[in-house]
Every structure is written in C-alpha cells, then in structure tokens.
Amino acid sequence: MAIPTRDKTTGRSLRGVPQVPVARPAAPRAPARPPRAAAVAGPGVLALVFWPAILTLAVTLLRLVGELRGWSPAYFSRLPGGGLAIVGIAWLVPAVGAYLGWRLARAGLRPPGVASLAGWPTGALLLGLGIGYGLERVVQPSWTGTLVLWAMVAVFVALMSFVTWPALGWPLLVYAAAARLPVALVMFFAISRRWGTHYDAPPPGFPGLLPMARWLWTGLLPQTTIWIAFTLAVGMTGAAAGVWLASRRSR
Secondary structure (H helix, E strand, C coil): CCCCCCCCCCCCCHHHCCCCCCCCCCCCCCCCCCCCCCCCCCCCHHHHHHHHHHHHHHHHHHHHHHHHCCCCCCCCCCCHHHCCCCCCHHHHHHHHHHHHHHHHHHCCCCCCCHHHHHHHHHHHHHHHHHHHHHHHHHHCCCHHHHHHHHHHHHHHHHHHHHCCCHHHHHHHHHHHHHHHHHHHHHHHHHHHHCCCCCCCCCCCCCCCCCHHHHHHHHHHHHHHCHHHHHHHHHHHHHHHHHHHHHHHHCC
C-alpha cells in the first residue's frame, strides 16, 4: 500500500506560499466634460481706435489753423463753444460709433439688440439733461458750481452708456480720451497765449480768472467729463447703425 506524500504546505504559515495577484475592478471614470466653446476674440482696442483717433486729431488741427487764419466762420467759428461750425470733431462721434459697432459685430461679438443699443444711451443722455437742468434751476449755482454739477451728471451718463455694451464701451472710452485730451492741450496754449479762438473764448458771464484756473475750469474739466460722456452716449447710439449694417451684410 502506497503511503501518500505529505503536503509540504500543511500546517505551515501562508507567508511562503506564492500569492496569485487578483485583478481589482477599475475605478469608474468621471464622465467627460463637454468641450468649452472658444471665446470670440474681437480686434484689439488700439487697433480699432487708431485711425479714428488720427482722423479726429487731423480735424482738430485743421480747425485750429482755420481759426487762427480767420477762415470762413461757417466752417471755423471762433464763438464760445464753437458756434456749431461745420469743421469740428463732435460731428465725427456718431460716424465713429457706427464704424466701431460694425467692426465688432463683423468680428463675431454679440451686441445687444439694435433698439437697446440706440435707446438706452439716448435715454441716459436725456435723463442726464433733465437732471442737470432741473438741479440748475433749483440750486442756481455759480459758474464753477454749474460746471461741477454737469461734470457729475456726465459721469452718470457715461456709466449708463458704457454698460449698454461694454465690448464697445472700452473702444469708445479710449477714443474719447484720444480725441479730447489733445483739445484740452490746445486750450491750454490758446488760453495762456490768448490766441482769440473758440478754444480760449470764455462763456458769457464767466468770472475773470487767471489763465491756469480758467483752463482747469473751462478746458480740462469739461473735456475729461462732459465731452467723454457725450462721446460714449452718442457713439453708442451711432453704433446701432453699424451693427444693423453688419447684420444685413451677413445674410
């Protein structure tokens, strides 16, 4: 009778027994995230405003030369405020706004509706005019106080216009600075040297002040507040035409 061989692993610790690796279940993978839509990158602000700013500077210099040489008052009025002369940079604002709105819309940036783009800044401008004239009648401030009042109203109008379409608000703000800071500089020299242009003509009834003080009140303050707000509001309204043209062309 054969004697069974003894299992060598019986009664021994399992440490010496080779272990068979057991496959572990793979951890569940997180669901794949949908790819994000690529953000639409419009043209750079400086690239947008470069040529409008160059054109505006050229008109400013032409206006100055025309007034210094005494050219036709219909085109180069020397009355305080400019006398609605034909040659002036204020007339460029709606055209520049239309151009910028057209460029941004063609670049794929989604603007608000044309009605909102035209109506919101116009409403802000009309509301600001109503507030300003109403406060003037109630408070009856001095000339300098009136300028401060309108500067504060201008900040309100500028903010309301800017938020209508911030993608356009930034180029318009940069353009406004590029257009109005040269005018403020021209006014500084005109007031200091008494050139006899509309740039140094004080408003009727304005108090006599030293040249630097008069420039701060009638030059720097309005150019950096009131005219900035005008550019944002009117430029944003003009952009509605550019956006409309861009939508018509894309059809």
